[in-house]
Amino acid sequence: xxxxxxxxxxxxxxxxxxxxxxxxxxxxxxxxxxxxxxxxxxxxxxxxxxxxxxxxxxxxxxxxxxxxxxxxxxxxxxxxxxxxxxxxxxxxxxxxxxxxxxxxxxxxxxxxxxxxxxxxxxxxxxxxxxxxxxxxxxxxxxxxxxxxxxxxxxxxxxxxxxxxxxxxxxxxxxxxxxxxxxxxxxxxxxxxxxxxxxxxxxxxxxxxxxxxxxxxxxxxxxxxxxxxxxxxxxxxxxxxxxxxxxxxxxxxxxxxxxxxxxxxxxxxxxxxxxxxxxxxxxxxxxxxxxxxxxxxxxxxxxxxxxxxxxxxxxxxxxxxxxxxxxxxxxxxxxxxxxxxxxxxxxxxxxxxxxxxxxxxxxxxxxxxxxxxxxxxxxxxxxxxxxxxxxxxxxxxxxxxxxxxxxxxxxxxx
Amino acid sequence: xxxxxxxxxxxxxxxxxxxxxxxxxxxxxxxxxxxxxxxxxxxxxxxxxxxxxxxxxxxxxxxxxxxxxxxxxxxxxxxxxxxxxxxxxxxxxxxxxxxxxxxxxxxxxxxxxxxxxxxxxxxxxxxxxxxxxxxxxxxxxxxxxxxxxxxxxxxxxxxxxxxxxxxxxxxxxxxxxxxxxxxxxxxxxxxxxxxxxxxxxxxxxxxxxxxxxxxxxxxxxxxxxxxxxxxxxxxxxxxxxxxxxxxxxxxxxxxxxxxxxxxxxxxxxxxxxxxxxxxxxxxxxxxxxxxxxxxxxxxxxxxxxxxxxxxxxxxxxxxxxxxxxxxxxxxxxxxxxxxxxxxxxxxxxxxxxxxxxxxxxxxxxxxxxxxxxxxxxxxxxxxxxxxxxxxx
Numbered sequence: 001x002x003x004x005x006x007x008x009x010x011x012x013x014x015x016x017x018x019x020x021x022x023x024x025x026x027x028x029x030x031x032x033x034x035x036x037x038x039x040x041x042x043x044x045x046x047x048x049x050x051x052x053x054x055x056x057x058x059x060x061x062x063x064x065x066x067x068x069x070x071x072x073x074x075x076x077x078x079x080x081x082x083x084x085x086x087x088x089x090x091x092x093x094x095x096x097x098x099x100x101x102x103x104x105x106x107x108x109x110x111x112x113x114x115x116x117x118x119x120x121x122x123x124x125x126x127x128x129x130x131x132x133x134x135x136x137x138x139x140x141x142x143x144x145x146x147x148x149x150x151x152x153x154x155x156x157x158x159x160x161x162x163x164x165x166x167x168x169x170x171x172x173x174x175x176x177x178x179x180x181x182x183x184x185x186x187x188x189x190x191x192x193x194x195x196x197x198x199x200x201x202x203x204x205x206x207x208x209x210x211x212x213x214x215x216x217x218x219x220x221x222x223x224x225x226x227x228x229x230x231x232x233x234x235x236x237x238x239x240x241x242x243x244x245x246x247x248x249x250x251x252x253x254x255x256x257x258x259x260x261x262x263x264x265x266x267x268x269x270x271x272x273x274x275x276x277x278x279x280x281x282x283x284x285x286x287x288x289x290x291x292x293x294x295x296x297x298x299x300x301x302x303x304x305x306x307x308x309x310x311x312x313x314x315x316x317x318x319x320x321x322x323x324x325x326x327x328x329x330x331x332x333x334x335x336x337x338x339x340x341x342x343x344x345x346x347x348x349x350x351x352x353x354x355x356x357x358x359x360x361x362x363x364x365x366x367x368x369x370x371x372x373x374x375x376x377x378x379x380x381x382x383x384x385x386x387x388x389x390x391x392x393x394x395x396x397x398x399x400x401x402x403x404x405x406x407x408x409x410x411x412x413x
Numbered sequence: 414x415x416x417x418x419x420x421x422x423x424x425x426x427x428x429x430x431x432x433x434x435x436x437x438x439x440x441x442x443x444x445x446x447x448x449x450x451x452x453x454x455x456x457x458x459x460x461x462x463x464x465x466x467x468x469x470x471x472x473x474x475x476x477x478x479x480x481x482x483x484x485x486x487x488x489x490x491x492x493x494x495x496x497x498x499x500x501x502x503x504x505x506x507x508x509x510x511x512x513x514x515x516x517x518x519x520x521x522x523x524x525x526x527x528x529x530x531x532x533x534x535x536x537x538x539x540x541x542x543x544x545x546x547x548x549x550x551x552x553x554x555x556x557x558x559x560x561x562x563x564x565x566x567x568x569x570x571x572x573x574x575x576x577x578x579x580x581x582x583x584x585x586x587x588x589x590x591x592x593x594x595x596x597x598x599x600x601x602x603x604x605x606x607x608x609x610x611x612x613x614x615x616x617x618x619x620x621x622x623x624x625x626x627x628x629x630x631x632x633x634x635x636x637x638x639x640x641x642x643x644x645x646x647x648x649x650x651x652x653x654x655x656x657x658x659x660x661x662x663x664x665x666x667x668x669x670x671x672x673x674x675x676x677x678x679x680x681x682x683x684x685x686x687x688x689x690x691x692x693x694x695x696x697x698x699x700x701x702x703x704x705x706x707x708x709x710x711x712x713x714x715x716x717x718x719x720x721x722x723x724x725x726x727x728x729x730x731x732x733x734x735x736x737x738x739x740x741x742x743x744x745x746x747x748x749x750x751x752x753x754x755x756x757x758x759x760x761x762x763x764x765x766x767x768x769x770x771x772x773x774x775x776x777x778x779x780x781x782x783x784x785x786x787x788x789x790x791x792x793x794x795x796x797x798x799x800x801x802x803x804x805x
Contacts, residue, residue, distance in 0.1 A: 001613055001642075001684040003635050042628050052627045056790065059630060060721070067723045095615070101631055102616055122630040173634040174724055175642070175684075298586040314624070314801050318515070352479055356517060356558075 002095045004176050007157050008070045008088040009079065009167040012126045028065045032170075034058050035123055043403075045311055059122065066170045079161050088170075091157050093150035098173075100145045124158075124169040133158035215245060222249045226265060226280070235266040235274060239332070243366060243373040244400040244409065251410045254381055256281035267374060273333030276340060278374065279381050284388060286413045290359075294395035294413065297361040304376065308367035309401065316365060320346065326372050336371035343379030351383075351392060359393035366400050380412055420527050424487045427525045431457050431471045431485065452514045455484060460502045465491055467499035472510055480519035481511040486526045488534055500534035501568060508565040509598050512591045518561040522554035529554040542567040565594040570604050578611050588618035596621060601799045605650050605677055605686075606643040609717070612681045614639040623800030640793035641719035641786065646686050648782055649715060649751055650677060652698045653688060680714075683735060688713040697749065701769055701779040712746040714739070721786040722758035729756075729768055737775025749778040754785045 010032075013019040017033050035058040038051050070090040073079045082089035101120050117135040118124055124132055137155055140146045162169050218241040225236045226249065238246055256262070264277035303312045305326055306319035326339055354360035366373060380396055387394060398409035437454055441447035450456050452474040460468040471485035488499035511518050526532060531551045539546060539560075544567065546560055556564070562583075566576050571594075582588040593611070596602050602610070602621070611617045619625055620636045620643075627633045654672045657665050673695070678687045688695075695707040707713055716736045720728060732750055740748035750772070756765070756779070772779050 001639075001681075002615075003638070005631075039628060053794075056627045056633075056794070059627070059634075060790075064721065064723045067727070098631060098635060099615075102619070120629045120631050122634070171631070173631060173638070174728070175638050175720070176728065296586075349476060349479070353517065 001175050003098050003173050004095065005093050005097055006067065006070060006090050006172040006174065007093060007154060008066050008090040008170045008172065009083070009157070009162040009165065010066065010088055010170050011083060012166045012168065015125045015168045024065070028062065031058050031062045031065070032123065035062060036125065039121065039123070062123070062170060063172045067172055070172075076161060079165070083165065083167070089161070091153060093154055096145065096148045096150040097154060100140060100143060100148075100151065103143050103145070104139060122171045122173075124162075124171075126166050126168045129158050129163045129167070129169055133163065218242075219245050219249055222246065223252070226253055229265060230263055230280075233266065235268045237269070238267045238275070238370050238374055239269045243368060243370050244398070246370065247366070247373060247377060247398055247400075248409055250278065250280070250377060251412060253280040254412075255283050255285050269332035269336070269371060273331040275333040275336040275371070275374065276378065278378050279385070282381055283384055286411070290393050291395060291411060291413055294359040294361045294393050297357060297359050299361045299363045299397075301363045301365065303365045303367055305367045305369060305372055308369075309365070312365055312367070320364070320376065321372055326369065332371045335369075336375045339372045339375035340379055343376050344382070347379055347383040347394075350394075354392055354394055360395065362394070362396045364396050364398050365406055366398060368401075377412065384413065417533075421487065423525065424485050428457060428469055428471060428485045428487065431455055457485070458506065460499065460506060462494075465494075467491060467494065468503040470503050470506065472507065474514035474516055475521065478519070478521065479516045480521050481507060481514060481516055482521045482523060483507060484523045484525050486522065486532045486535075488532075497534055497538055500532070500538055504535055504538060504564065505568050505598060508561060508568070508591070509595055511561065512565075512595045518558040518565075518591055520556040520561055524554075526554065531556055538568075539564055562590045566590050569594040569597050572608070575608055575611050578617075582618055588621065593621060596800060599799075601796055602643070603647050603650070605679075606647040609643045609646050609679050609684075609686070610639055612679050613642065613684055621800060623797035625797075636797075637790065637793055638719065640796065641789040642684065642717055644789050644792055644796075645719045645751060645753060645782055645784070646679075646715075646717040648784060649686070649698070649717070649780070650675070653690075653695060683716060684718075685714055685716045685736070688715065697747070697778055697780065699751075699780045699782055700749075701772075701781060704778055707747055713749065714746055715749045715751050715780065717751050719753060719786065719789060720755070721753075722755045722760040725752060725756060725758075726761055726764060729764075730771060733768065733772050733775055733777050733779075737772070737777050740776045743776065747778065748776065749780050751780045751782060753782050753789060756781045 013021070014025060014029050015032060017029070019029070021029055035055060038055045038058065042048065042051055042055070066088060069086075069088045071082045071087040073082055073089040073091065079089040104119070117132050118128055119132075119136070119139070133155055136158075137146065140148075140151050140155075145151050158169060161167075222236070222241055222245065229236050253265070260281045262282045263280050265280045266274065266277050268274045300318075301316040303309065303316045303319040305321045305323050307323040321339055321342060325342075326335060328335070328338075330338070350360060364376070380394075383392070384394060386392065393413075395411055395413040397411055399406035400409060435455065441449055453476050455471055455473045457469065457471045459466060460470075466489060468488040469485060470483060470487070472481055472483050474480075475482040486503060488497075488503055490496060490499065507520055508518070511520060520531075522529060522531060529552075531546055531554055535556075536546060536551060542564070544560065544563060546556055550557055550560075563576075566579070571579070576590075579588060579590050579593055583590050593607060597604055597607055607621070610620050614620055614636075616635070617639075619632060620639050625632045625636050654675045655667060656671050656673060658668055658671075659665055673690055674692050676689045676691070679685075680687060689710060689712050690707075691710050693709055695713070697704045697707060697713070714736065716732055718725075718729070718732050729750070729752065736748045736750060739746075755761075761768075769779065
């Protein structure tokens with residue numbers, strides 16, 4: 001059994017809430033408006049289950065009504081004729097479109113981009129048709145699917161037909177017996193590496209994050225403070241900037257070129273308490289082979305602290321710290337010390353797993369609270385130092401909260 | 414007193430110590446309630462069927478080794494039950510617990526279990542599946558994660574086809590064997606449903622993980638279609654297997670475990686299920702029009718088509734033609750198309766008679782399940798949600 005897609009061009013007036021239409025058209029118009037409104041509301045995460053249930057019902061009705069008016073076309077003349085007769089001109093494409101969506105691993109992508117360009121969605125309003133297909137073409141090129149017949153036909157349908165005539169597009173999926181059904185095919189999920197499949201590379205993500213002038217200034221300030229502190233042994237305030245900037249800047253200072261001596265960076269927090277120093281220039285540059293090897297392992301997804309971002313719960317395998325324990329009333333340095341001890345202990349426990357599967361690939365979802373972040377990475381650096389001599393291969397990819405999504409930082413390995 | 418009896422006595426003493434005397438004995442009681450113990454605390458369990466005790470065990474998640482540690486493993490061979498039933502039940506419990514606790518799936522037996530060896534009953538069960546634990550592991554009382562996964566799959570009842578496919582997906586890192594087994598043991602999916610998902614879908618991991626949300630419309634529609642298809646097939650499985658009984662007033666009732674011996678296989682190429690009942694005649698349920706009973710040992714081939722009204726309108730004729738070509742060359746097999754109750758949707762009022770006639774011409778029976786696509790949709794969503802929070 002295969003999934004086929006029916007791509008139906010739906011005239012612009014059907015997407016316009018104010019257009020006056022006949023009874024059937026009004027029903028479809030209302031459903032489309034409802035579905036698009038729900039798509040906009042879902043990222044707000046309010047009353048989510050209810051919204052999703054309504055969305056499923058809405059889409060089922062839209063599919064039904066659209067399919068009833070769809071008519072297959074193969075030329076632009078037929079396309080125009082179908083529109084003139086009040087039908088929805090449509091073409092069918094095969095499962096390669098779905099394969100591309102699976103390969104793109106939309107769950108792992110930057111959700112802002114996925115939402116902005118309606119990737120994986122079935123409703124494309126007229127003003128979204130061209131922007132979507134341009135991004136889609138880039139994605140297809142990136143994943144090597146641009147030469148597939150179905151992908152080319154989809155791009156042509158969006159750009160040359162629906163886009164030219166100012167139509168929106170509704171895509172329906174149906175199960176059919178495909179030509180290749182005589183043999184069982186196993187869809188191999190190619191996941192070469194997070195960077196290769198990401199819409200944005202991790203470096204690009206971070207560059208984008210810090211491009212804002214305020215963030216840029218904070219990053220520059222922290223960098224210069226650390227450079228200065230290496231000479232003067234002064235303290236650096238870890239509470240002066242968001243934890244993601246601290247993490248990324250520390251990352252730059254942790255790896256050293258040969259001949260540079262390891263140093264200890266003194267850190268204080270907003271309450272004036274001073275934590276255990278953070279080791280910098282303490283790791284040799286990571287070996288690319290080891291990174292590639294670790295990236296091939298399934299990631300262990302970890303939320304930094306429990307009960308802080310509840311929507312993370314269904315994506316992560318565990319929380320590193322318990323909120324109840326990490327957020328107790330104490331100085332921030334004490335909290336750092338507590339989290340550091342816990343982290344050392346946990347890394348020791350994870351060593352067995354790392355040795356068993358010849359590496360460990362962790363996605364760490366940041367949930368705020370600077371002492372916990374610093375403590376985690378301090379313990380990680382020490383574990384990695386130890387690992388350099390014992391052959392332990394651990395790779396941690398930070399994920400930073402960005403509203404409705406998480407963006408990746410640099411690899412710590 | 415032989416070795417087996419000695420270990421039995423020692424095991425009972427150890428169990429009694431855990432329950433009554435140990436410093437970590439539980440404050441929880443089924444009758445009075447209390448706080449449930451954490452995974453890393455020794456926890457005693459008994460495995461009963463009504464008032465018959467088939468086994469008892471004491472386990473904990475050993476955080477230092479990331480495995481499940483077993484301190485007591487006592488099983489009883491009750492004459493009315495199949496040999497090693499207790500050991501099978503306990504083995505399944507241990508494997509489920511190992512998954513639930515989030516460890517590596519390794520099982521370790523302490524010195525209190527047959528002197529620190531893998532219990533003989535477990536080794537006997539493994540041998541029955543052609544498996545053997547490595548000698549040095551068995552004598553050290555360890556079942557390594559690889560063996561544990563295979564044993565879990567075998568005890569769950571995976572056929573070789575399913576096992577190979579899940580193993581392949583597992584090696585790609587997209588689906589874990591133990592997760593699928595646990596989903597079946599926990600009752601989220603039935604084995605035949607998993608079979609049709611694993612063999613019928615190009616992305617079974619997406620269906621079984623339940624992580625795709627409706628806003629990912631295309632992926633969601635895909636997993637929903639496959640889930641609905643599996644559920645529809647599962648309903649027919651149960652309907653065929655269940656023997657219906659009637660009381661004096663003519664009201665139907667079920668008897669527990671009173672099921673027919675139905676052999677079912679899945680033909681992935683066309684999304685069809687093959688049924689055979691070697692022992693008795695079968696009535697084809699939900700058929701449109703009158704149908705003769707199916708003789709014992711006659712194959713029934715059912716094309717499972719979970720389509721809504723619009724899908725039936727577009728594709729049912731070609732589905733009937735597809736299975737009909739085979740039906741015309743039948744050597745005695747019976748051919749059917751199974752559809753949901755959407756077949757009676759007003760949208761199909763013009764086509765229904767023609768479809769029924771086409772089926773008759775091809776000697777194909779249309780079976781209309783009393784569930785609609787909307788109700789299959791609700792059930793699929795429930796299963797997706799359960800799959801996401803599988804360890805709760």
